[in-house]
Amino acid sequence: MEMKLRASAGTMESSDAYVEIEPGTDGIKLQLESVVMGQFGEAIEKAVRNVLQELSVENANVRVVDRGALECVIRARVETAVLRGKGDAQ
Template identity: 50%
Template sequence: MEIKKKATAGTLESSDIFVQVEPNDNGIEINITSIVYNQFGEDIERTVREVLSEFGVNSVKIQLKDRGAVECAIRARIETALKRAEGMED
């Protein structure tokens, strides 16, 4: 999948996550802030890499502002942001 434009998904409500993706020239750039970083920082990064790999994304700048979302919510928000960035939905 190619990231064609900047797109976002999610909110900053408690238990949600805000995801922003944008085109990137060289590879995958991940930036995570999380209120549960001490407990789940590594898990969140692994989830991000898994979803990117599932969608065949090789180049993206992805920012995540996590307010304590569970894994399925993180996956769903990333997936939506990616589809919006590709222009599959708006």
Template identity: 60%
Template sequence: MELKVVASAGTLESSDIQIIIEPSTAGIEITLESTVMAQFGEAIEKVIRETLASLGVANAKVFANDKGAIDPVIKSRVQTAVYRSAQNNEFKWM
């Protein structure tokens, strides 16, 4: 899926994650801030990468600010941001 505009999903509330995604031409770049970085930073990044791959996103800059979100929340926020960025109204939730 091709990203067209900068888009976001999520909040900075407890147990949520804010995802800001923008088009890129240099592969996947993830900048992650998390209140649980030491314990779960790698796992959060893995969920983000897997979700992008499942949506066919090969190039994106992702800024993630995590406040303790669980995997399904991370996945849904990434999906929402991608669909918003691609300006795609044909949702295929997984």
């Protein structure tokens, strides 16, 4: 199921990540900022794309601002943003 709404999740606090997502038309467009870009930029991008794929999101504009979050935290924030964007959040 595709995204319906623009949505966000997470915070800008240390060890967290802030994720914004909106419906797109041309695949996944990912904009990533991270305090550990050099050390983990590629790993983060892979994790984000992996979560989107698991949730069957094929077209979306995604912005991730990472404040040194562990991968399980980033994955959680992306998932929550997607669920909110699909209107599935409880």
